[in-house]
Amino acid sequence: MSGPRFARSKIVGATIAALIVIAFSILLLAHDPLIFWNDDYEISILPVFADMARAWSHGEIPLLSPYSWVCGNLAGEFQYGVFSVFINALIVCVWKLPLTFSQQAAAVSIAHLAVLSAGAFLVAHGRKLSGPLSIFVALVASLNGWIICWGASDWFGALGAFTWLPWAWWAAEQALDPKRSRWRFLWPAPFVYLLIAGGFPYTVLMLALVLVCLALRAVFEVRTVETASPARTGPGGLARLTRIGPLLAGVTLGLGLAAPAWLALLDYVHGSARESLHPSAHWQWLVPWNAWPGLILPSWTVNWSNFSSRLVPHGATELACGLVPPIALLTGFLVNGRAILKKIRWETALLFVVFILAMSPTAGAFRWSFRWLPLLHLVLALCAAEALSSFSPKQRRFTAFLMLLLVIMLIIGVLVLRTSGDHLFPLGWIFLGLALGWLLVESLQRNFLCEWAPAAVVFAALLATYICIPPNSGVPKYNLAQSLLEPQPLDPHRLYLSVYPTPATFYRAEAKPGPVGQIVRLGSTSMWAGLRFVNGYSPIRPAGVAREFASAIHGEVDPDLAQWFLQHQAGENGLLERIGIDGIIVAREFNFTPQPAAEWELATEADEGRVFHRRGQPIPTVRSVNFSGKNSIAKITDIVAGRNYVSAFVVAPDGDRPALIAVSRPFFPGYRAQIDRRDLAVFSERSLIPLIDVPPGTHGRLTLYYRPDWLIYGSALAIISAAVCLIFAFFAIRNPRKRVTSV
Numbered sequence: 001m002s003g004p005r006f007a008r009s010k011i012v013g014a015t016i017a018a019l020i021v022i023a024f025s026i027l028l029l030a031h032d033p034l035i036f037w038n039d040d041y042e043i044s045i046l047p048v049f050a051d052m053a054r055a056w057s058h059g060e061i062p063l064l065s066p067y068s069w070v071c072g073n074l075a076g077e078f079q080y081g082v083f084s085v086f087i088n089a090l091i092v093c094v095w096k097l098p099l100t101f102s103q104q105a106a107a108v109s110i111a112h113l114a115v116l117s118a119g120a121f122l123v124a125h126g127r128k129l130s131g132p133l134s135i136f137v138a139l140v141a142s143l144n145g146w147i148i149c150w151g152a153s154d155w156f157g158a159l160g161a162f163t164w165l166p167w168a169w170w171a172a173e174q175a176l177d178p179k180r181s182r183w184r185f186l187w188p189a190p191f192v193y194l195l196i197a198g199g200f201p202y203t204v205l206m207l208a209l210v211l212v213c214l215a216l217r218a219v220f221e222v223r224t225v226e227t228a229s230p231a232r233t234g235p236g237g238l239a240r241l242t243r244i245g246p247l248l249a250g251v252t253l254g255l256g257l258a259a260p261a262w263l264a265l266l267d268y269v270h271g272s273a274r275e276s277l278h279p280s281a282h283w284q285w286l287v288p289w290n291a292w293p294g295l296i297l298p299s300w301t302v303n304w305s306n307f308s309s310r311l312v313p314h315g316a317t318e319l320a321c322g323l324v325p326p327i328a329l330l331t332g333f334l335v336n337g338r339a340i341l342k343k344i345r346w347e348t349a350l351l352f353v354v355f356i357l358a359m360s361p362t363a364g365a366f367r368w369s370f371r372w373l374p375l376l377h378l379v380l381a382l383c384a385a386e387a388l389s390s391f392s393p394k395q396r397r398f399t400a401f402l403m404l405l406l407v408i409m410l411i412i413g414v415l416v417l418r419t420s421g422d423h424l425f426p427l428g429w430i431f432l433g434l435a436l437g438w439l440l441v442e443s444l445q446r447n448f449l450c451e452w453a454p455a456a457v458v459f460a461a462l463l464a465t466y467i468c469i470p471p472n473s474g475v476p477k478y479n480l481a482q483s484l485l486e487p488q489p490l491d492p493h494r495l496y497l498s499v500y501p502t503p504a505t506f507y508r509a510e511a512k513p514g515p516v517g518q519i520v521r522l523g524s525t526s527m528w529a530g531l532r533f534v535n536g537y538s539p540i541r542p543a544g545v546a547r548e549f550a551s552a553i554h555g556e557v558d559p560d561l562a563q564w565f566l567q568h569q570a571g572e573n574g575l576l577e578r579i580g581i582d583g584i585i586v587a588r589e590f591n592f593t594p595q596p597a598a599e600w601e602l603a604t605e606a607d608e609g610r611v612f613h614r615r616g617q618p619i620p621t622v623r624s625v626n627f628s629g630k631n632s633i634a635k636i637t638d639i640v641a642g643r644n645y646v647s648a649f650v651v652a653p654d655g656d657r658p659a660l661i662a663v664s665r666p667f668f669p670g671y672r673a674q675i676d677r678r679d680l681a682v683f684s685e686r687s688l689i690p691l692i693d694v695p696p697g698t699h700g701r702l703t704l705y706y707r708p709d710w711l712i713y714g715s716a717l718a719i720i721s722a723a724v725c726l727i728f729a730f731f732a733i734r735n736p737r738k739r740v741t742s743v
Helices: 003-031 039-057 085-094 101-125 131-143 145-151 156-162 165-175 188-197 201-228 236-257 259-269 279-283 289-295 324-343 345-359 369-389 393-417 427-443 448-468 559-568 575-579 709-734
Strands: 301-305 311-315 495-499 583-587 600-606 609-614 622-625 635-641 645-651 659-663 671-675 678-680 682-684 690-694 699-706
Touching: 003 101, 003 131, 003 448, 039 085, 039 101, 039 156, 085 101, 085 188, 101 131, 101 156, 101 165, 101 369, 131 145, 131 369, 131 448, 145 156, 145 369, 145 448, 156 188, 156 201, 156 369, 165 188, 165 201, 165 236, 165 369, 188 201, 188 236, 188 259, 188 709, 201 236, 201 345, 201 369, 236 259, 236 709, 259 709, 289 301, 324 345, 324 369, 324 393, 324 448, 345 369, 393 427, 393 448, 427 448, 495 559, 559 575, 622 635, 622 645, 645 659, 671 682, 671 690, 678 690, 690 699
Parallel strands: 495 583
Antiparallel strands: 301 311, 583 609, 600 609, 622 659, 635 645, 645 699, 659 690, 671 678, 671 699, 682 690
16 A cells, blocks of 8 residues: 555544544443543543643643642642643643533543553554454554543543553554654654653553653664574664664653653652552552452452452452453464464563553552553454454454353353452343344355454444443542532632531532532532632642641541641631631531631531631732731731732831741742842741741832742753754654554
């Protein structure tokens, strides 16, 4: 096939793969309009995306958020993809549309699923697989159980990053292809950048594993050529470096483009709760050895270690891959094992490594090894497609027969072993029907249906799985109403501390089916209405306010500590006043109130809880304070509060005592201050709020702005990398090396 025609076939095929996934997602939405709207997506991801859209509409970069202290550093949280051009562009576009919360979540997830599908198609098509088999790989990669049950509906960061792993894989293979032009090192750079900036460290590990596998394969191929024809190659080390050099260069450029993202994470995680995970977290959510039959029958139910480290019965929906892949690969090894293994030995090795990693305990800042499953599904689909491509019609019929036999055996097995769970039927009957249908199609004379049968079975099996088995994997759902876009009954000018119990237990739809959150504002939902809260959703929980208030991941503070603060630190010159808290929300489940009562008044009371306001006007964002009795009081006027800066006109009195300026926003290393171009030192009280000493007699506009070292150096690396990419891309366009691709 000629080059342009081959390129057109890739574009058309990738587009078809994306459209099929969009159609699949629409069918899921027709079955359950809230299917992409669960748990973290509700109280973390979507509120932050709304805040990011607000930032761009105001012409600001969403590095920080003024609406949460615990989740105030959006760039450092990493999972929101602040530095991803694709995520930000998508957010801006989606938030221009009149959509509800659940529709916004669906739009963002479906867009990523479509791009993921297109990338997986390219990886498969680049291996000279047929169009139907490339579609088969695309469907498994983008619609498997882990991606739908976790990435697309709960942990968006996982989907936002994994979307680009097939693209990075495909680009890496282009860079390793010696038949391509000398500019081939440019291919991996944008996709490595998009993957890292997507916001999921696990996917970075996946990419590293894939790249190591590809590099080793390339080196081995060079050594094989050297052994066969030593006269045709130069020095061995130089030949191997020449082969993998373009890949290393492209990956390095991608790392440079993504430098602000990973440098922000490294800086933010230092001293955080993420650095000191409880050892039990490393044994949670491992794939049990006896759960793997779920690759064929997702209703297979055995004990998994969940978030609480308890072994509880759990269906294997995360392992759902559409019936065909494991059976096709098994058939390949049974009927033509040596030839298949020779053809896909590197992919088989990668599959085995990921298989072991998914069952092994984690280490360091990583946890929950079942997060390797998206890569396992992708590699499994590629191996299965390679096996299917080598089958004769007789072997394909045997594959369909083996599927029917295994489904029957597993249904009998789950009944005998009592691992059927709650969703064996009608899913079991549907799978039997699909297996029988494929066997009938393969029994016919070779035709169009035979080519598309594996992809069709995958599509139907996965759709049946998510219709028969609730795909939220037991994570909580919250009934959050659109009224959360409005601040009432709270005051946007006040800083609130909300005391509420664990959301996953007390506010999930099963416990409170009615709308929740209008008073307490769970997690980071205060961002929707632009309300200033100490609370916020953060898996990292940075040093400072998160430590001081013993904040949990989902935004709740320790209730016993909160009670102590309200009784002993809520009065004049107490810690709450010193950092600027002038609003207290106490959920109905607790009966304590802020003390002394003379300083607080009940502003609102509802079924969900009570709202207390400090008497008088709200505490200004910028104040002159005398915490230690050693400072003068400056006059402060004309306060301007931006997202990444705060400024005010300050007049410090003459004398020998400096004025201490306190800014009521969370402290992060990297704040800098100037007054009329004169640099001032920024420090903090217990890493809670920024404090600035203004020399006596100084007057002018004081500006506190966020410009950490990681942003300066990361931006410089990104700009240099982008410049290098653009320069070489210009030369590549000016001097392309034509070639003919055949299939």
